Amino acid sequence: MPDFSLELNEDQLQVQKWVHDFxxxxxxPAAHEWDEREETPWPIIxxxxxxGLYSFDFVANAFTDPTGLLMPVVNEELTWGDxxxxxxxxxxxxxxxxxxxxxxxxxxxxxxxxxxGTPDDLKLAAFCVSEPDAGSDVSSLRTRAxxxxxxxxxxxxxxxxxxTNGGIANTHVVVASVDPELGARGQASFVVPEGTxxxxxxxxxxxxxxxxxxxxxxxxxDCRVPGRCLLGGKEKLDAKLAxxxxxxxxxxxxxxxxxxxxxxxxxxxxVGIARAAYEYSLDYAKERKQFGRPIIxxxxxxxxxxxxxxxxxxxxLLVWRAAWMGAxxxxxxxxxxxxxxxxxxxxxxxxxxxxxxxxxxAGYVREHPVExxxxxxxxxxxxxxxxxxxxxxxxxxxxxxxxx
Numbered sequence: 596m597p598d599f600s601l602e603l604n605e606d607q608l609q610v611q612k613w614v615h616d617f618x619x620x621x622x623x624p625a626a627h628e629w630d631e632r633e634e635t636p637w638p639i640i641x642x643x644x645x646x647g648l649y650s651f652d653f654v655a656n657a658f659t660d661p662t663g664l665l666m667p668v669v670n671e672e673l674t675w676g677d678x679x680x681x682x683x684x685x686x687x688x689x690x691x692x693x694x695x696x697x698x699x700x701x702x703x704x705x706x707x708x709x710x711x712g713t714p715d716d717l718k719l720a721a722f723c724v725s726e727p728d729a730g731s732d733v734s735s736l737r738t739r740a741x742x743x744x745x746x747x748x749x750x751x752x753x754x755x756x757x758x759t760n761g762g763i764a765n766t767h768v769v770v771a772s773v774d775p776e777l778g779a780r781g782q783a784s785f786v787v788p789e790g791t792x793x794x795x796x797x798x799x800x801x802x803x804x805x806x807x808x809x810x811x812x813x814x815x816x817d818c819r820v821p822g823r824c825l826l827g828g829k830e831k832l833d834a835k836l837a838x839x840x841x842x843x844x845x846x847x848x849x850x851x852x853x854x855x856x857x858x859x860x861x862x863x864x865x866v867g868i869a870r871a872a873y874e875y876s877l878d879y880a881k882e883r884k885q886f887g888r889p890i891i892x893x894x895x896x897x898x899x900x901x902x903x904x905x906x907x908x909x910x911x912l913l914v915w916r917a918a919w920m921g922a923x924x925x926x927x928x929x930x931x932x933x934x935x936x937x938x939x940x941x942x943x944x945x946x947x948x949x950x951x952x953x954x955x956x957a958g959y960v961r962e963h964p965v966e967x968x969x970x971x972x973x974x975x976x977x978x979x980x981x982x983x984x985x986x987x988x989x990x991x992x993x994x995x996x997x998x999x
Contacts, residue, residue, distance in 0.1 A: 671867040687720040733779060748822060749824070780839035860918070861978075865943040873903040876950040918935075928992060
């Protein structure tokens, strides 16, 4: 088990530079265009696939890094380039994480490569949890999956919303209720393969930020999936349901297992946005002159810069700790995964707001990227668990009480 270290090893440093160079040379120059277009940036994803950045092999290597730090490093560098484009590249990893968290090794080997495809035949994946009436409260999912024993098929009906790559993905991983009376304990995850009838895209959302990332509703209408698409298998599900009916504690919700695995990576994305805004502000403050001197000579500006840098670094430390704990099997006894996402997300919003203030009027117009970074940052206090939900998780963890 690797000791916790703040020093990246040679392999990690090489990957960090490789991803940073891609973010600097390919993502950043295209960021404004795709923010304006509000479309999936296929040319950028294709470039990422050509160099092996958008691939199952790369993501698998990053996920299985024994220190846990490689995935946060990659996420930070990509969002330093642009959060919307980064999410277009990273969105399929959510579907992969859903398969990884709940599937058997055989299911992982079958479905994981199909989340990405090949450079010549790109594929997308989506992870479908949230619903119009079940966002933070994932125990209230209404999407149903009913088993048709005669055909060994599951029939899925329901509407999912706020889904990254929703409706345009080749593979959808959906969390559905198989026994509504059991609430969250009566849920299971399913792979819906490419070309399955009964899957349709609903409304595509026009968003404040991360506009290059496709977000839409997914509608399942008598969607039939083979029994082998139940992640974990029927035997495991039946045993879990039997335990739940007897009142025994479950090992965890299907959706929550995925979120636990991805929260530090999401926090790292927020760190990337905050770092980009801090660096841009620092350069601007050293070059911009008012009253005959650079504005950073003024404490009012210099102290903002100092606080921005401090919060960015503190966020990264929380993210790295949580990622290391997850990789080395240390339990999140104080909600450390939630801490990392909470603090990094709120830091990104605060730092990007300070960046706008430092640039003044220039920060409010689209000629400079800080207004886009501020728009992008806000989602990090909302998706994959709002700041309020993260605080609830932390409060429950440290108190041992069921805080509501």
